[in-house]
């Protein structure tokens with residue numbers, strides 16, 4: 001058993017990452033390289049230097065934490081979880097990049113009666129993915145494109161293992177939320193919405209959540225001394241995704257914007 005995981009943030013009192021009040025544990029490391037990524041500091045699997053604008057100095061992003069460190073930290077807010085119907089959400093990066101540790105963390109939280117949620121790209125070996133989702137109460141699964149080639153160009157990895165894992169989750173997981181981050185010049189527009197709808201009809205996905213592109217990550221690219229591909233591209237607003245909703249609804253897929 002791996003005894004430590006590289007974590008880049010533990011965020012308390014989150015109300016956007018699952019039901020109730022939650023603590024979100026952000027795992028560092030991601031096998032994808034989405035050109036619009038709003039958490040570029042999460043991509044590398046080890047701690048790295050980043051400019052800290054508050055301290056006006058370089059600081060280290062990411063820290064190795066033991067299972068006990070994390071559990072002790074998240075259990076401090078147990079009364080809030082109980083009162084609000086909340087719990088703990090694992091996020092990233094891609095949490096399956098450190099799947100063995102994350103799976104055991106979910107198991108230990110379940111033992112303590114804590115509700116768990118997880119965000120994932122689903123990019124992992126099938127056996128690893130199956131073991132992981134058995135332990136999580138609520139699973140957010142992001143699908144970034146409907147087309148293999150475009151998916152590779154935009155994220156650096158194949159869509160095939162993601163769709164295989166999605167199919168498995170659709171058949172086995174009782175609380176699955178399928179999400180599409182809508183990214184200008186990548187997967188937006190009527191044609192893409194139509195193609196997503198056809199894919200979701202084929203897979204029998206009845207409900208989809210849309211995540212409109214935002215610019216929250218822009219400054220981090222400067223702090224990491226990296227180029228940002230989405231510079232000057234305006235963020236999307238909820239009402240701009242009405243055409244997505246209309247097209248999905250024509251295909252009997254209910255759809256809402258996060």
Ligand code: SF4
Nearest residue numbers: 030032033034037093
């Ligand atoms: S999957 Fe998420 S964390 Fe990984 S590169 Fe894409 S947007 Fe960033």
